[in-house]
Amino acid sequence: MKIERLSTDKIRIFLTFDDLTERGIQxxxxxxxxxxxxxxxxxxxEQAYSELGFDATGPLAVEVFSVPAQGMxxxxxxxxxxxxxxxxxxxxxxxxxxxxxVTLEQSETISxxxxxxxxxxxxxxxxxxLAHQGGTLYSYQNKWILxxxxxxxxxxxxxxxxxxxxxxxxxxxxxxxxxFLDEYGTVVIAEExxxxxxxxxx
Numbered sequence: 075m076k077i078e079r080l081s082t083d084k085i086r087i088f089l090t091f092d093d094l095t096e097r098g099i100q101x102x103x104x105x106x107x108x109x110x111x112x113x114x115x116x117x118x119x120e121q122a123y124s125e126l127g128f129d130a131t132g133p134l135a136v137e138v139f140s141v142p143a144q145g146m147x148x149x150x151x152x153x154x155x156x157x158x159x160x161x162x163x164x165x166x167x168x169x170x171x172x173x174x175x176v177t178l179e180q181s182e183t184i185s186x187x188x189x190x191x192x193x194x195x196x197x198x199x200x201x202x203x204l205a206h207q208g209g210t211l212y213s214y215q216n217k218w219i220l221x222x223x224x225x226x227x228x229x230x231x232x233x234x235x236x237x238x239x240x241x242x243x244x245x246x247x248x249x250x251x252x253x254f255l256d257e258y259g260t261v262v263i264a265e266e267x268x269x270x271x272x273x274x275x276x
Contacts, residue, residue, distance in 0.1 A: 085149070
């Protein structure tokens, strides 16, 4: 489990599938109201408080994204409480009580980060025959992030697995979403990123 602060009132939590398996949770369970998921959320909030000082009392907006071959991304935004809510919370004996508005989304986008531009170029040349088209390249905090649309491929398909293997060899999986990069990153190549890299860096 990896927790990052995005702003004063917003954090991002990256859960690997191993994190879920260890707790007896399947990916599909994240869309269900079951005790194990509530226990996981409480654990995440405790870790967020101990590591980042993020206080999760009060209303929270929770967005959950499924990231292919990587895990789950949970974005938690703390809302503002009115005085009535403050009083109600002070009178409540259950400290683990959260008011949550939960949004669940499944992202099919494959996202990988590259710390070295040369690794990015080498990856593009190897992956080009497998990823025939598409791809958006961003820069963020002196790193390069490639987003690929699997274009209807199944995660069990051989070409899909080969693409993941090549990406993993040269880069590392990231929990960053396109929405986050559109807001905080810089678009370097808006479309056909793999093809464009191969054309310009032969």
